Amino acid sequence: MNHPDEIELQSFAEDCRQRLAGHVEALDPALQTRLAHARRAALDQGVQTSGPRAFRVPSVWLPAGVCAVAASLSIAVWISRPSPTAAPTAEAVAVEDVEFLASGEEADFYAEDTTFYEWAGSASGAG
Amino acid sequence: MSPSVTLPVENVCLPDVPTVNGMCRTKARVEQEIEAFLKSVERRAFRMAELSLRHPDDALDVVQDAMLQLVRHYAARSPAEWPPLFFRILRNGIRDAQRRRRTRNRLIPWWTGGVSQEDPADDPMEVAVSTGQTPDESLAQDQAMERLAEAVRGLPDRQREAFLLRSLEGFDVATTAHVMGCSQGSVKTHYFRALSHLKAALKDHKI
Incomplete structure (x- = not known):
């Protein structure tokens, strides 16, 4: 960095540095006092809130957590819904019986394979 | 025991x-x-x-x-x-x-x-009172500093940051880059431009 312009710029930078340092030193006592109070307040507040802390959920994760819980609940509700292919309950069978009796269908229609059922029953009973 | x-x-x-x-x-x-x-x-x-x-x-x-x-x-x-x-x-x-x-x-x-509300900081009398300076004692120095301050305030944000971190705090290029969250090359560029702008703005005055 030997170019005259660059040397001049370096000299200018040094002048600026000295002027700014003087500006810092010239801070009036009232402002220095206020800065000291600000420092003390920051230390007091900071020390109270620092140290071993309880677990805190970062705010970034909060919406994601809410979504995850909502999704889990939805899945749980979906899974616990009664399946249409599940075995009929006692109430459902009773309703079917009433419907059968009320329909007036011929009983023979349901007794077509009586012979087969008799054979099947005797076969299983014979072991 | x-x-x-x-x-x-x-x-x-x-x-x-x-x-x-x-x-x-x-x-x-x-x-x-x-x-x-x-x-x-x-x-x-x-x-x-x-x-x-x-x-x-x-x-x-x-x-x-x-x-x-x-x-x-x-x-x-x-x-x-x-x-x-x-x-x-x-x-x-x-x-x-x-x-x-x-x-x-x-x-x-x-x-x-x-109707824009007046910014009290723009009032030079209020600024002078708030900083507690005594112009009679070192008027020339105060004026020089005020010119420099105005020129610094007129810089773009990145240039002002690079200039103040390097000149006021005395950070090296690497630390300034870390503070500003940019590359060392960017710091050098911003700092050089800041100095050039300040020099041009203050060319008629001695700082």
């Missing part, structure tokens, strides 16, 4: 208090160290904020907030890490304050029907 051993203060380990060079520091010692650090940088930090925000009260708020953030979140770090951390927090605070002010300046004329 083994005899009790009294450890030196440096060897007492507490939760959240890290080791430095293999030695634990007491919480009281950390508080002493961080207070000494804050005391050593607070005036430069204030001037940096004031040169960016103009208003002493705004500058004081930003500096106090930066102090609080450092104590609250980084007290347990090594003291060698504090300077770049503190000035990074301060820089972000200054940026936020500038953003809020720009938004307010855009909204207030709209809200008041085009």
Whole structure:
């Protein structure tokens, strides 16, 4: 960095540095006092809130957590819904019986394979 | 029963208090160290904020907030890490304050029907009173500093940050880049441009 312009710029930078340092030193006592109070307040507040802390959920994760819980609940509700292919309950069978009796269908229609059922029953009973 | 051993203060380990060079520091010692650090940088930090925000009260708020953030979140770090951390927090605070002010300046004329409220910091008499300077004692120096300050305030944000971190705080290029969150090449460019602009702005005056 030997170019005259660059040397001049370096000299200018040094002048600026000295002027700014003087500006810092010239801070009036009232402002220095206020800065000291600000420092003390920051230390007091900071020390109270620092140290071993309880677990805190970062705010970034909060919406994601809410979504995850909502999704889990939805899945749980979906899974616990009664399946249409599940075995009929006692109430459902009773309703079917009433419907059968009320329909007036011929009983023979349901007794077509009586012979087969008799054979099947005797076969299983014979072991 | 083994005899009790009294450890030196440096060897007492507490939760959240890290080791430095293999030695634990007491919480009281950390508080002493961080207070000494804050005391050593607070005036430069204030001037940096004031040169960016103009208003002493705004500058004081930003500096106090930066102090609080450092104590609250980084007290347990090594003291060698504090300077770049503190000035990074301060820089972000200054940026936020500038953003809020720009938004307010855009909204207030709209809200008041085009009548902009006067910014007290723009009143030179109020600035002179608030800084407590005595122009009779060193009028020429004060005027030179005021010219430099005005020129610094007129710089683009990035150039002003690079200039103040390098010239006022004395950070090297690498640390300045860390504080500004940019490359070292960018810092060199911003700093060079800042110096060139300041030199051009102050060419008719001796600083």
